[in-house]
Amino acid sequence: MSGIQPRLSIAGAASASSSRRRNYLLHPHRTDGFIDFIKGLISHSFVLDSMDVTADATWQHIEELVDDHRKMTAKLDAGVPAAGSALLQAVPTISRFFTPLPLREAWAQYDAKYNLSKRRWIQPSFNEIRHILNLAQVKAIRKTQLKLVSFDGDCTLYSDGKDFSDPKLARYITLLLKRGVHVALVTAAGYAYDAARYAKRLSGLFAFIEEQQLAPEAAARFWVLGGECNFLMALEAYTEDTEEEEEDGAGAEGAAAAAAAAAAAAAAVPAPVPAPAAPYKYRLASRESLWTPIWSPDETQCQRMLDIAEASLRATCDELQLRGTVLRKARACGLIPGGKAGKAKQPGGSGKSSLPREALDEACFRLQAELGAHCDAANAEAAASGGAAVPPFCAFNGGSDVWADIGNKKVGVAGLFELLELPPESVIHVGDQFLNTGNGATLPPPRRAPRPSHPSPSDSPPHPDATSPTHVLTPVLRRTHDARRADFQARLCCPCLWIISPHETKKVLKIALSEVLGLTKEELKEGKEARLSNDGALG
Numbered sequence: 001m002s003g004i005q006p007r008l009s010i011a012g013a014a015s016a017s018s019s020r021r022r023n024y025l026l027h028p029h030r031t032d033g034f035i036d037f038i039k040g041l042i043s044h045s046f047v048l049d050s051m052d053v054t055a056d057a058t059w060q061h062i063e064e065l066v067d068d069h070r071k072m073t074a075k076l077d078a079g080v081p082a083a084g085s086a087l088l089q090a091v092p093t094i095s096r097f098f099t100p101l102p103l104r105e106a107w108a109q110y111d112a113k114y115n116l117s118k119r120r121w122i123q124p125s126f127n128e129i130r131h132i133l134n135l136a137q138v139k140a141i142r143k144t145q146l147k148l149v150s151f152d153g154d155c156t157l158y159s160d161g162k163d164f165s166d167p168k169l170a171r172y173i174t175l176l177l178k179r180g181v182h183v184a185l186v187t188a189a190g191y192a193y194d195a196a197r198y199a200k201r202l203s204g205l206f207a208f209i210e211e212q213q214l215a216p217e218a219a220a221r222f223w224v225l226g227g228e229c230n231f232l233m234a235l236e237a238y239t240e241d242t243e244e245e246e247e248d249g250a251g252a253e254g255a256a257a258a259a260a261a262a263a264a265a266a267a268a269v270p271a272p273v274p275a276p277a278a279p280y281k282y283r284l285a286s287r288e289s290l291w292t293p294i295w296s297p298d299e300t301q302c303q304r305m306l307d308i309a310e311a312s313l314r315a316t317c318d319e320l321q322l323r324g325t326v327l328r329k330a331r332a333c334g335l336i337p338g339g340k341a342g343k344a345k346q347p348g349g350s351g352k353s354s355l356p357r358e359a360l361d362e363a364c365f366r367l368q369a370e371l372g373a374h375c376d377a378a379n380a381e382a383a384a385s386g387g388a389a390v391p392p393f394c395a396f397n398g399g400s401d402v403w404a405d406i407g408n409k410k411v412g413v414a415g416l417f418e419l420l421e422l423p424p425e426s427v428i429h430v431g432d433q434f435l436n437t438g439n440g441a442t443l444p445p446p447r448r449a450p451r452p453s454h455p456s457p458s459d460s461p462p463h464p465d466a467t468s469p470t471h472v473l474t475p476v477l478r479r480t481h482d483a484r485r486a487d488f489q490a491r492l493c494c495p496c497l498w499i500i501s502p503h504e505t506k507k508v509l510k511i512a513l514s515e516v517l518g519l520t521k522e523e524l525k526e527g528k529e530a531r532l533s534n535d536g537a538l539g
Contacts, residue, residue: 033093035129038062046123055117059107059132066101069094098425098495099140106136127500134497137428138511141495144425146181146516149509150225150413152431153187153201156505160399163201166502170208171527172509177218179517182420186412186429188398188405190227190332195284198224198233206282209235212527213280224284228394228405229412230331232291239278294415295407297391301378302331302406305371305393309333309404312370316363321349334403335363360397367395367404414493427494428512430505 041062045054065087073096075082088094110132111117116124154160157169164170176183191197199206202224209219216237224233306328313326313335323342324335335355338345343352350356371393378390394408409429417427497508513519 032126032130033091035126035133037091038129039124039126042124042129046119049120051117051119055111056104056107060104063101063103065090066097066103070097070100073097095492099137099144101133101136102139103132103136106132106139110135130498134499134508135511137495137497138508139515141426141428141512141516144423146428146512147422147426148182148184148417148420148428149176149512150184150186150416150427150429151505152409153185153189154398155432155501156430156499157185157205157502158201159502164204166204166506167208168528169502169506169509170205172506172513172524173205173222174209174212174214174527175513175519175524176509176517177214177221179513179519180221181517182221182223182416182422184223184225184413184416186225186228186409186416188228188332188396188403190230190329190405192226192330193231193233193286193288195233195286198226199284206235208527210280210282214282216280219280219282223287223416225412225416227329227331227407228409229295229407229415230405232287233284234287235282236285237280237282239280290419291415294418295411297406298388301388301390305374305390305406306331306333306404308370308374309367309395312367313363313402313404316359316366317346320359320362321346322355322359322363323349323351324355331406332403334398334401335360336401354400355402357397357399360400360402363402364395364397367402371395371404410493417494424494428497429494430497430499430508432498432500 041058042051042055045051045058048054065085069085069087072082072085072088110128114128116128151157154162158164158166173183185198185202187201189198189201214237219235219237222235224235225231226233310326310328310333313324313333316322317324317326317335322335323338323346325338325342327334327336337351337353337355339352342349351359375390375393381387382389391406392408392411393404393406395404396402409431413427413429414424417424499505499508510524513524514521
């Protein structure tokens with residue numbers, strides 16, 4: 001009996017953990033209105049045991065609803081009055097679609113591989129519908145010519161808190177760069193312009209690029225945008241000889257060379273550079289001069305918002321007895337596990353090595369509400385006095401921590417395609433956090449009446465619009481957009497793909513390379529012989 005007990009205990013723990021994950025996803029702040037709407041329509045076919053007959057027509061109907069919604073938003077953008085679309089009435093949180101979605105075609109392809117229509121006990125899941133939407137969006141880009149792919153970092157290009165180490169993903173990104181597509185890492189990680197820290201997170205990718213000796217004009221298409229939208233850098237190729245020349249030409253000539261390099265990197269199709277005798281090396285270089293005209297929020301307003309965020313996080317730690325540490329950066333403020341110091345400060349609390357996800361969500365929503373209240377009051381005052389509006393922000397649960405950032409990924413992604421002079425329909429953003437507590441969401445869940453926990457401008461009720469959006473929105477659409485979170489914010493400026501792991505990122509990139517850029521199976525294997533060790537180095 002004693003030999004069996006440990007196995008039963010492990011099984012019971014696993015079952016409890018699995019049940020907890022399933023039940024937690026039922027909470028209203030961890031759902032998506034559009035996917036839930038589709039699930040409801042598909043469930044009728046499933047319940048009637050007619051998936052193989054009627055599901056195709058259902059997806060065609062959803063495709064038509066999307067087209068109708070696009071016509072409505074086009075009229076509103078043109079200043080023509082229009083009634084709310086049927087899709088907007090069914091899904092009040094729906095945003096805009098930048099391309100048509102060939103959902104019927106995507107369903108047919110997905111069903112042919114996974115045979116969802118043949119199942120009798122398990123209906124299509126949330127994730128399967130998400131996959132079909134991703135597939136439809138990739139297919140739609142075939143008609144708009146893909147020019148820029150932006151990525152989140154953690155859980156998109158690499159595991160949470162880890163460094164890039166996947167050779168296949170590195171190969172696909174390199175193929176995009178070679179085919180004239182700009183690639184950008186748009187990450188919440190904010191190391192200011194400390195290029196070495198970003199390079200460490202991308203060490204596996206850069207090792208692969210160096211092994212492949214990527215041409216300078218292709219390397220210049222890779223961008224890093226840190227702190228959501230605050231710090232822009234670009235990859236540049238160099239040799240030891242050119243590095244010595246740059247050191248000798250410091251000063252006015254060095255500045256001119258840097259400006260010329262920045263201009264070349266910003267060009268959609270940089271001029272080819274002859275191959276050097278010495279092998280190329282690669283480094284990230286600041287493009288602050290290019291980015292400042294696009295994004296330069298008022299520093300006083302930024303620090304005031306970060307003061308409120310810091311006070312909110314500290315109050316949450318005290319009230320919930322969290323063993324957390326509050327970190328303040330140049331454009332961000334966050335809460336992380338506190339370790340031994342946190343345990344000493346809150347001996348009866350929790351969170352020494354990991355903070356409970358429910359506590360992280362609570363801290364996140366408090367941040368959103370209190371910063372939102374401040375933005376509402378400040379913007380009302382600015383409107384009355386003719387002053388400038390406060391900058392947008394995002395507050396999100398990162399999985400093991402909570403952060404509030406000045407700016408969001410809408411600012412970052414939209415700024416990139418403005419810099420590169422690209423239409424939004426030629427851009428795709430790939431990210432993993434599209435729920436209400438991620439780097440972007442729709443509306444916060446219902447909450448109790450606000451209870452002031454510390455002196456701050458947080459007594460007024462929250463409002464869906466935390467800032468004045470820079471994009472054109474009519475009142476009927478504006479209520480569906482919340483500027484407080486950020487992977488979702490990318491939805492407001494370009495097509496998006498919702499993934500949950502680097503493995504899914506590889507899948508969508510493979511489809512994009514083959515179906516959008518037309519690469520053959522052999523071309524997809526280009527550079528396949530390279531292997532990366534666990535630390536990201538080639539080996």
